[in-house]
Structures are given as structure tokens and as C-alpha cells.
Amino acid sequence: MKTVVITGSARGLGFEMAKVFLNNNVNVVISDVNEENLKKAKENLESISKNASVEACKCNVTNTEDIENLIKFAKEKFSKIDIWINNAGVNQPEKAIWELTEEEINIILDVDLKGTINATRLIMKEMEAQKSGAIYNVEGYGSNDAMMLGLSIYGTAKRGITYFTQALAKENETRNTGVIVGRLSPGIMITDFLVNAVGDKEKIVLSEKTKKVYNILGDYPDVIAKHMVENMLSNTKNDVHIEWLTNRKAAWRFMTSSFNKRDFFKTLGDGKE
Numbered sequence: 001m002k003t004v005v006i007t008g009s010a011r012g013l014g015f016e017m018a019k020v021f022l023n024n025n026v027n028v029v030i031s032d033v034n035e036e037n038l039k040k041a042k043e044n045l046e047s048i049s050k051n052a053s054v055e056a057c058k059c060n061v062t063n064t065e066d067i068e069n070l071i072k073f074a075k076e077k078f079s080k081i082d083i084w085i086n087n088a089g090v091n092q093p094e095k096a097i098w099e100l101t102e103e104e105i106n107i108i109l110d111v112d113l114k115g116t117i118n119a120t121r122l123i124m125k126e127m128e129a130q131k132s133g134a135i136y137n138v139e140g141y142g143s144n145d146a147m148m149l150g151l152s153i154y155g156t157a158k159r160g161i162t163y164f165t166q167a168l169a170k171e172n173e174t175r176n177t178g179v180i181v182g183r184l185s186p187g188i189m190i191t192d193f194l195v196n197a198v199g200d201k202e203k204i205v206l207s208e209k210t211k212k213v214y215n216i217l218g219d220y221p222d223v224i225a226k227h228m229v230e231n232m233l234s235n236t237k238n239d240v241h242i243e244w245l246t247n248r249k250a251a252w253r254f255m256t257s258s259f260n261k262r263d264f265f266k267t268l269g270d271g272k273e
């Protein structure tokens, strides 16, 4: 049985991907900086797991010791790590670059960019030694060079993730490591992420215009997780790009939006207290 480790998986996309992996008989190690949510997530996943097992390990991806410990924990529980997903991420407060504090910028870059780089550095050593494995990194707004006020530092990090993952794929090929690498592009997901910034420390109040776009293009993370996991499980190629919201799908959503009214924000809220 295969084993997957997912960072930032106490909720949102990471949690939903854990569910789909379990249902496909893959052992799962969930991890998160939020211990309370992690405990709840583990209980929830245990109640649905049949053949595969779930384990949970606290890990703040900005802390090297935590990542080393997560790798050790997963190997102790399941002996080998087959898939590693760098999913942990934080959103940016809706501010211009110069309105952000140094601390806010550091959190975004440390979690969204450096966390993935450092975790990759450490898991690559393991996977190179075992001559197999797959690493997937989660892209986001900015990965495709899109720009807008309020997402510039997040976009800088995610644009960095795209370059980094492509460079990593090339290095794996050059060194013939046997490890494959890919990018997951989830589009817009209706999760807590949309209304919380810098690790839930700040609220984002969504404008009516933004909500309208999210209602047209967004989807709940369970639907997106299914697409991502099925593609990861069938993938054998290096440097893949697994995309949910393709340009074609986005254009279709806009074209059909007047027949397809959705309001995700009744349940999610819109960031207002």
C-alpha cells in the first residue's frame, strides 16, 4: 500500500485530498500547524477509513525540525513515503505591497514559498535514496503571471513555486533520480482561505465584485481534490501540471453564468465579523 504525506491538511484542499487518498487505499499522514484542527481532522478521517490508515503529525512548514520530524514520523508509521504534497499555504491581507508590514510579508513568503522549498529539499534526499517517489507543489494566484492589488506578495510566492517546481523537475531528470515532480493548480476553492489572511490572523472582507467572480469560477475543495488525487495516482510522468480551472473551463463558466447562479458565501461568510 502506498503512503502520502500532505502538509497543511487539517482542513480545506489538503483535508479533502486526504479523504480521497484514503478511499483509494493509500495510507495518509496529515499534518498542520493548527493542532486542534489536526486532531479533529484525524478523528474525522478515521471514521471514514476502511482499508488504508491515517496518522497525524503536527508540522509547521516554516520550521526545519518539524519537517524532519514529519518525515521520520511517516517512515516509522508506514516505512516509506511514496507521495509528498506541499499544500500548506496562507493568504495575503488585501493591501498594496507598501501597506504590508515586514512581518506580514515574511509570513507569506516563509509559508507559501520557503516552506515548500525547505520541505522539498528534505524529502528529496529521502526519495533520491529510495530511487522513487513523487512530489507535488500547490500553485495559486500569480503562478500564471496574473496580477492584482492585494495579492502581489502571495503571487510572488506562487510564481516562485511554479519556477521552483519546474527547475526541480529538470534537476531530477538531469540526475536521473527516479523521483517525479508536479504542480497542482486548483483554481478558486471555496475554503476558509478566501476570508482569512496570514494564517487566520487577519480577516479579508470580500467586495461584491470579488464574490461575484468567486461564485462563477469557484468550486468546493472536495470536487477539486478528487480531480487532483485521481490524476496524481495515475501519473507516471515528471514535470506534470494538473490543472482544475483551465482557461476553457473558466470561459465556459463566464458564458453560462447567467443560467448558473451560485452563492457560496451564504455558508462561508464574507469575512465580515
Ligand SMILES: NC(=O)c1ccc[n+]([C@@H]2O[C@H](COP(=O)([O-])OP(=O)(O)OC[C@H]3O[C@@H](n4cnc5c(N)ncnc54)[C@H](O)[C@@H]3O)[C@@H](O)[C@H]2O)c1
Pocket: 007, 008, 009, 010, 011, 012, 013, 014, 031, 032, 033, 034, 037, 059, 060, 061, 062, 086, 087, 088, 089, 090, 111, 115, 138, 139, 140, 141, 186, 187, 188, 189, 190, 191, 192, 193, 194, 199, 221
Ligand atoms: N482557496 C483558494 O482559492 C486557493 C486557490 C489556489 C491555490 N490555493 C492554495 O491551495 C492550498 C490549500 O489552500 P486551502 O484553500 O485549502 O487553504 P486553507 O486555509 O483552508 O488550508 C490551509 C491549511 O494550511 C495550514 N497552514 C497554514 N500555515 C501553515 C504552516 N506554517 N505550517 C503548516 N500548515 C500551515 C492551515 O492551518 C490550514 O489548515 C494553499 O497552498 C493555497 O495557497 C488556494
